[in-house]
Amino acid sequence: MHGRPRKASNPEEEAASAAKAVKLRSLQSQFMKNHHDKIYTEEAIELSMKLLEINPEAYTAWNYRKLAVEDSLSRIESDPNLVNSILDEELRVVESALRQNFKSYGAWHHRKWVLSKGHSSIENELKLLDKFQRLDSRNFHAWNYRRFVVELTNRSEQDELHYTDDMINNNFSNYSAWHNRSVLLSSLLAQNADGFMPNERIPDEYDLVHSAIFTDPDDQSGWFYHLWLLDQTLNVETPLLTSSWPSHGSTINLSGAGCLNGSSSKFTTFCSESGSFPLILYFDQAVGGVSSSTVTIDSELKGNEDLVWEPISYKNSQVSCVWVTHLKYVSSDPCEYKVKIRVGNSPGIVSSRGHNFRAPYEFVFTAHVHDTVKDSQEGIVSWTDGFDIWDAKSMDLNSLITLDQLQAEIDFKWRQEAIDSEVECFGILSDSKIGNLTLARLLMAREAMLSDDAVKGVRYEEILQLYNDLMALDSSHYQYYKDEHSVAFLHKVTSSSESLSRHLFRYRGMNNLVCLRLNNLSLSRIASVEKLLFVQMLDLSHNELRSTEGLEAMQLLSCLNLSHNKIRSFSALDSLRHVKQLKVLDVSDNHIGKHSVDTTRYLCSSPLSNSEWSQDDVGRQNPGLVTKYWDAYFVLRDLKLKQLDIAGNEISGNEFSSFVLQVVPKLVWLDGQKLGN
């Protein structure tokens, strides 16, 4: 019940209402009797019409009429006139019901049913639709019905596009028309239909939407359409390889469990107990089909035929931006090996939107395998002591940030021009919240398309200022702007090797392992991970992070500090289940257990989202605790942590600690205490 004013009813009104109800109930019970007894006389059918005129929502009455029609049709010979008159009557009943309530699901569906029998002309239907759309241009029943009629009668997309032209020109505030327009245009652009080339069409659409936006800036329709146009401008259909680890032209140093003294100051050193190192491919959009036939590896490293590639994504997904395989090496066989990777060796890598990875792309790196010297002492990792400034001059900066991007074949010109033109347009709107947000989005888009390093990074200050202004201007979306600010900030930090190097330190406690320190930066969101695939030690403490969404790509990560953030549950750490190297995790002083509502409950693979799970001993012996701490159970049991800090959370305590020790039996340090065997 919507839209009925609240008022106390007087006795007369109540009596009238009661009388109406009696009448309706009597009509309904008569109708139900006819329906149950399958009575389809003229009188009975007339009764159902009376019911529907009072209450078009009487769903069963519509179904009864369908049965009655089928019964009538089965009796008459296929005399077209008789058939027409029966179906015409149904259309009339629908129209009169719609006049009562033009949003009646039952009425519209009944009309579709009649039309599916091949009845009524397209002109009649379009006329009817015109009537209703004039009454309410946002009536989605009418729009859905229109799409149904269009499909049934094969009306062209171009004609329907002209209809949206009319609707929009009549009234800019017509989200339904803009929506329909975007659906039709998408289809026409995808077909490369005549007159629908993106480089010509999209700029025209920008002009059209400007009329809407500048006529009524408070109306949302134009702004959402503009956002879609920006997506069309920015997004290149063909999937591209954004980055990889190891990166092209780099040399990585590999050793066994014990790391070489001193050499870890090179961020390219990787130590592994398992004798394998990850090969990470990061695409600009989710793709499927990465396998040992579509990605070939040419190297003298033995034992690497028929590698298995995994998408780093949710359990049910076969597509991802990030794909990983593991290459074996033997540390007792020290040598330098050249490794050549050919991505797209054969067709098969396809984006989730259905576009193929085009030309094969090759990159080469060198794997320098070292002898394992000795088992190093694995002491506790401290996040406060033992850090030295990383000497930027000692390493070749360029190899830190790789900007591998196949741009040659992409037509960037019209895209850059469109964005430049939009930036100019919106540069003048200073007090409009949505205008400023659109400008910030445009500037971010422009940065993303720049390939010239010298120019990149320059406009980030402007973007950050816009988001700061927006946080003050529009407090109801404060957290949204905060998140966008964090994304822009991280883009800025990773825009050049120089800015990134300011956040790099060496950690003496792990043989001078390079640590990326992004603490105390008010970060509420993680971004730019494609530029940070080399990171093995990461300090994100004292920020405002709510989840580790994005970190799953950091396949080399072994130490992570998330203390003093805003993490509310272990389910928010689900992405870490993909980070198999993770040994040290600090989630102390967060909000775990503080809130009753878990906002990452369904973003964590578990029985709640109908994921298969295998019972283990912990599950069998402690079903109550597994249900109580389900997210900690599922996340921690997938990790092989040596060191964990959980103090300072609402969930902390003896019960939780002892549960953790059962789930992670190989844990060595808990909350700074060494565990006995």
Add this chain to the structure above:
Amino acid sequence: MFFYMQILDIDGLQNEDGSFSGDIWGKVDTRFSYIVICCLSILKCLDKINVKKAVDYIVSCKNLDGGFGCTPGAESHAGQIFCCVGALAITGNLHHVDKDLLGWWLCERQDYESGGLNGRSEKLPDVCYSLWVLSSLIMIDRVHWIEKAKLVKFILDCQDMDNGGISDRPNYAVDIFHTYFGVAGLSLLEYPGAKTIDPAYALPVHVTNRILFTK
């Protein structure tokens, strides 16, 4: 209950394209997809349907603004979004949702003046969207993008302080549905005293946990 389920012939109502019809007359709507998936999940017999096809159909109803409609090509609507996001959540398929794009569309439902949420742009705020929009935002972890305190105030403003109950908007007639949606919304906003509910099922968390964690 399980015995009677077999008579219902659920998979007979699943169409070739993965969609579900409400009954033999064939009306298709993503609301039905949600109802089937939600019920079968609670009854622990999701295997009675082709889940992959059901998910594919829901994904085909995804729009360019990140939202979902009742059928492919239909305009995004908060109620349909709840159904689609809920069904994807229950079946572990939220990776199909563009959380940032949809999150922005959803958080723009909040009315600056009243704090209430509407179901589509340029429509009036309504308490029932406190459930549809709010649950959807929670399921995709973007609820921090709305101003929660203002929404609490809107729901409380919709109470009939004399006779009890909650209405669709302030000073309108109360009804049982909006009372339910209002209370559920308050629970999702962590209003003191409200039992915690699961955003996908709108059932208490201790109930869904008990059902789904029992092997």
